[in-house]
Amino acid sequence: xxxxxxxxxxxxxxxxxxxxxxxxxxxxxxxxxxxxxxxxxxxxxxxxxxxxxxxxxxxxxxxxxxxxxxxxxxxxxxxxxxxxxxxxxxxxxxxxxxxxxxxxxxxxxxxxxxxxxxxxxxxxxxxxxxxxxxxxxxxxxxxxxxxxxxxxxxxxxxxxxxxxxxxxxxxxxxxxxxxxxxxxxxxxxxxxxxxxxxxxxxxxxxxxxxxxxxxxxxxxxxxxxxxxxxxxxxxxxxxxxxxxxxxxxxxxxxxxxxxxxxxxxxxxxxxxxxxxxxxxxxxxxxxxxxxxxxxxxxxxxxxxxxxxxxxxxxxxxxxxxxxx
Amino acid sequence: xxxxxxxxxxxxxxxxxxxxxxxxxxxxxxxxxxxxxxxxxxxxxxxxxxxxxxxxxxxxxxxxxxxxxxxxxxxxxxxxxxxxxxxxxxxxxxxxxxxxxxxxxxxxxxxxxxxxxxxxxxxxxxxxxxxxxxxxxxxxxxxxxxxxxxxxxxxxxxxxxxxxxxxxxxxxxxxxxxxxxxxxxxxxxxxxxxxxxxxxxxxxxxxxxxxxxxxxxxxxxxxxxxxxxxxxxxxxxxxxxxxxxxxxxxxxxxxxxxxxxxxxxxxxxxxxxxxxxxxxxxxxxxxxxxxxxxxxxxxxxxxxxxxxxxxxxxxxxxxxxxxx
Numbered sequence: 001x002x003x004x005x006x007x008x009x010x011x012x013x014x015x016x017x018x019x020x021x022x023x024x025x026x027x028x029x030x031x032x033x034x035x036x037x038x039x040x041x042x043x044x045x046x047x048x049x050x051x052x053x054x055x056x057x058x059x060x061x062x063x064x065x066x067x068x069x070x071x072x073x074x075x076x077x078x079x080x081x082x083x084x085x086x087x088x089x090x091x092x093x094x095x096x097x098x099x100x101x102x103x104x105x106x107x108x109x110x111x112x113x114x115x116x117x118x119x120x121x122x123x124x125x126x127x128x129x130x131x132x133x134x135x136x137x138x139x140x141x142x143x144x145x146x147x148x149x150x151x152x153x154x155x156x157x158x159x160x161x162x163x164x165x166x167x168x169x170x171x172x173x174x175x176x177x178x179x180x181x182x183x184x185x186x187x188x189x190x191x192x193x194x195x196x197x198x199x200x201x202x203x204x205x206x207x208x209x210x211x212x213x214x215x216x217x218x219x220x221x222x223x224x225x226x227x228x229x230x231x232x233x234x235x236x237x238x239x240x241x242x243x244x245x246x247x248x249x250x251x252x253x254x255x256x257x258x259x260x261x262x263x264x265x266x267x268x269x270x271x272x273x274x275x276x277x278x279x280x281x282x283x284x285x286x287x288x289x290x291x292x293x294x295x296x297x298x299x300x301x302x303x304x305x306x307x308x309x310x311x312x313x314x315x316x317x318x319x320x321x322x323x324x
Numbered sequence: 325x326x327x328x329x330x331x332x333x334x335x336x337x338x339x340x341x342x343x344x345x346x347x348x349x350x351x352x353x354x355x356x357x358x359x360x361x362x363x364x365x366x367x368x369x370x371x372x373x374x375x376x377x378x379x380x381x382x383x384x385x386x387x388x389x390x391x392x393x394x395x396x397x398x399x400x401x402x403x404x405x406x407x408x409x410x411x412x413x414x415x416x417x418x419x420x421x422x423x424x425x426x427x428x429x430x431x432x433x434x435x436x437x438x439x440x441x442x443x444x445x446x447x448x449x450x451x452x453x454x455x456x457x458x459x460x461x462x463x464x465x466x467x468x469x470x471x472x473x474x475x476x477x478x479x480x481x482x483x484x485x486x487x488x489x490x491x492x493x494x495x496x497x498x499x500x501x502x503x504x505x506x507x508x509x510x511x512x513x514x515x516x517x518x519x520x521x522x523x524x525x526x527x528x529x530x531x532x533x534x535x536x537x538x539x540x541x542x543x544x545x546x547x548x549x550x551x552x553x554x555x556x557x558x559x560x561x562x563x564x565x566x567x568x569x570x571x572x573x574x575x576x577x578x579x580x581x582x583x584x585x586x587x588x589x590x591x592x593x594x595x596x597x598x599x600x601x602x603x604x605x606x607x608x609x610x611x612x613x614x615x616x617x618x619x620x621x622x623x624x625x626x627x628x629x630x631x632x633x634x635x636x637x638x639x640x641x642x643x644x645x646x647x648x
Contacts, residue, residue: 021362022467026550027400027535028366028460030467033357038345041442042352043457045411047449076351087369087411087455118365125371126451131411133367133457136352143346143354211351226350 006096006122010103016114017082029118031083038143040136042073048128056171059098061189062130063105069213070134071113071193072263076211078144078198079136081113086120089129102130113195139202144267148208149227153268153294156277158194158286160239161216162252163187165259180243191263197288198265200280207277208268215258217304219266221317224302231268233292233315235308257306258318268294330420330446334427340438341406353442355407362467364460366397372452380495383422385513386454387429393537394458395437395517396587400535402468402522403460405437410444413453426454437519463526468591472532473551477592477618480601482518482610484563485540486576487511489583504567515587521612522589524604531601532592539582541628543590545641548626555592557616557639559632581630582642592618 011024021030033039046052046066057065067084074081086106090099099122110117118135167188170181178184193211201207208227210219216238224231240256247255269277274290281288297303306315335348345354357363370376370390381389391408398405410430414423423446434441442459491512494505502508517535525531532551534543540562548555564580571579593601598614605612621627630639 022469026470027397027533028364028403028458030362030364030401030462032362032464035359038354038356039363039459040352040354041407041409041457041459043409043411043443043445045413045445045447045455047413047447050447050449073351077354079352083365085365085367085457087367089369089371089453119367121367121369121455123369123371123374125374125453127449129413129449129453129455131369131445131453131455133365133409134352135363135365138354140356145346146350209351 010117012117015116017116020116020118023116024119031118034137036140037137038140040074040077040079040138040143041133042070043131043133044070044073045129045131056168057189059101060105063102064109064190066130066132067106067109068191068193068263069261070132071109071195072191072211072213074134074136075193075195075198076144076209076265077136077138078142078201078209079138080199081115081134081136081195083116083118083135084110085118085133087131088120088122089125089127090122091126091128092124094128142202144198144207144209146208146210146223146226148206149223149229149231149268149294150270151229151294151296152270153208154271154274154290155231155233155266155268155292155294156288156290157216157239157264157266158197158288159262159264160241160287161212161262161264162244162255162259163241164191164261165255166244178243180241183241188261191261193263194265194286196284197280197286200283201276204269204273204276210266212262212264212266214260216266217257217315218317220304220315223266223268224304227302228297229302230295230297231292231304232295233304233306235306237289237291239287239289257315334441336441339440341440344440347440348443355442358461360464361461362464364398364401364403364462364467365457366394367455367457368394368397369453369455380492381513383425384429387426388433388514390454390456391430391433392515392517392587393585394456395433395519396515396535396537398458398460399517399519399522400468400533400589401460401462402466402525402533403462404523405439405458405460405519407440407442407459408434409442409457411455412444412446413449413451414446415450415452416448418452466526468522468531468533470532470534470547470550472530473547473553473555473592473618474594475553475618475620476594477532478595478598478614479555479557479590479592479616479618480612480614481540481563481588481590482521482612483586483588484565484611485536485586485588486568486579486583487565488515488585489579490568502567504565507565512585515585517587518589518610520608521604521610524607525600528593528597528600534590536586536588536590538584540590541581541639542641544628544639547590547592548628551626552621553626554619554621555616555628556619557628557630559630561613561615563611563613581639
């Protein structure tokens with residue numbers, strides 16, 4: 001199939017958003033931002049043999065997952081996903097059907113959020129690369145920044161941690177006799193960005209959110225650094241799947257603290273708004289758990305402290321634990 | 325250099341646009357659209373060994389050129405360039421210095437238009453790939469669509485045609501004794517998107533614009549098709565560099581009609597607004613030339629007719645000329 005026919009075949013038959021003035025089919029797309037809304041934008045790239053292998057992911061999952069990762073960034077800003085633009089480098093050995101599956105995977109998750117495809121580029125190359133840019137809308141001054149944590153806040157996290165990394169581990173080790181293995185594999189291939197949960201917090205003037213793409217160690221430190229506060233986290237409170245509790249301590253920590261790509265949210269909020277978080281969790285059927293609290297920083301830079309069995313340790317970005 | 329240090333090093337020290345609420349450094353960037361403006365967005369990708377080779381382009385040119393191509397799309401919509409987001413796949417054999425040159429090339433042209441870098445992703449891979457998404461602003465209902473050509477319009481084009489393709493030809497053939505060769509090579513490596521010219525047409529209610537990225541044959545046909553009209557083009561009026569006039573007829577036509585990546589604009593406008601185009605050209609120091617006119621279509625689909633030495637031929641998208 002030539003490029004023109006392919007573009008025609010993926011061109012949406014209609015657009016969900018009335019803000020679209022011009023979709024695919026001109027030099028660029030045009031949309032009209034609703035009044036009172038800020039625009040949110042992020043980009044994310046996946047490369048074959050770096051971020052994935054076709055032995056652990058089908059083309060369909062690639063599409064699903066790269067857009068899910070982008071949606072997670074929009075969720076972490078408190079915004080409504082609206083548009084996406086796609087660039088794909090596709091090896092000549094690929095069949096049309098495989099390329100179409102990538103677009104189908106994206107469409108599957110895009111439709112869940114009524115997102116419209118606004119543009120893209122499909123070019124040939126040696127190695128599969130997919131790069132997606134998303135655009136979301138958020139009410140003015142309701143963006144959820146990493147710098148918004150305050151002394152006295154509670155720290156919370158959605159979902160369970162380490163599932164995606166454990167799923168990838170099962171796929172690469174080909175150890176397929178673990179209980180609930182489909183759960184883990186699915187969490188790796190088709191993660192759920194916490195868009196609806198984050199949107200339900202809209203009424204709050206302030207909530208700090210960060211999405212967990214590189215493991216909670218990394219993301220908690222980003223909050224501590226950006227907000228200039230210390231985060232105190234109780235290891236025993238970290239939500240994890242029962243199966244992960246059966247692992248050796250070292251492995252468990254590897255997955256739970258440093259396992260990437262869960263696309264859950266870590267956040268902080270003032271104690272008196274905790275009920276709003278609980279209500280948002282209930283309404284969107286999301287697991288949310290308090291895991292610690294925020295205090296004024298004790299050093300020049302904000303840090304993360306991890307409490308476990310009566311010991312207090314500094315939790316570094318890389319997920320390594322350095323005893324004090 | 326690790327990814328974090330690199331991101332820090334390319335992070336802008338300030339943003340030109342006060343609409344930026346949050347630049348690089350959170351899960352996503354946030355900006356506030358000015359009232360009365362529509363948003364315009366496009367994406368473009370360049371792959372090593374497909375779109376370029378490092379034997380004909382320096383890393384600096386790669387950055388410059390991919391952003392120029394995107395800016396050309398924004399120019400063809402009549403919009404002001406404002407933001408860009410970048411995804412780069414960089415081979416491990418590349419040096420930090422080379423990667424930095426790519427960003428410097430982008431910054432060089434971005435600064436000319438006061439564009440702000442809003443985000444990006446740099447990942448490693450086998451083959452260099454760069455993908456850029458741009459966002460521009462345009463006054464409501466002033467987007468310049470391909471469907472806006474009307475019976476009676478004049479057809480015009482900016483700059484000279486075929487220069488970029490001829491420049492690439494000189495580089496790949498290593499025939500370095502052509503007069504004005506630097507001009508052609510420069511037009512290939514660092515093309516000038518016609519942003520200012522297109523913005524000077526702002527007062528007009530209607531003008532049809534399309535940027536010449538695949539050769540005028542292709543772009544003229546896109547207008548004819550989208551507007552449902554015929555374009556009649558006089559080959560003798562097509563603007564070309566004197567050096568191209570010295571080529572054989574076959575070669576000249578290859579470059580002028582089908583040579584891609586000039587990033588000039590082809591447009592149509594009602595005859596009585598022609599003086600506005602001339603004034604815009606004068607103010608922005610842009611060559612603009614009338615090359616034909618628009619008439620009602622004579623077949624089911626709009627077509628392009630090329631006149632030469634008293635002969636009238638159908639000009640196809642691919643640049644091939646089929647005798648009637």
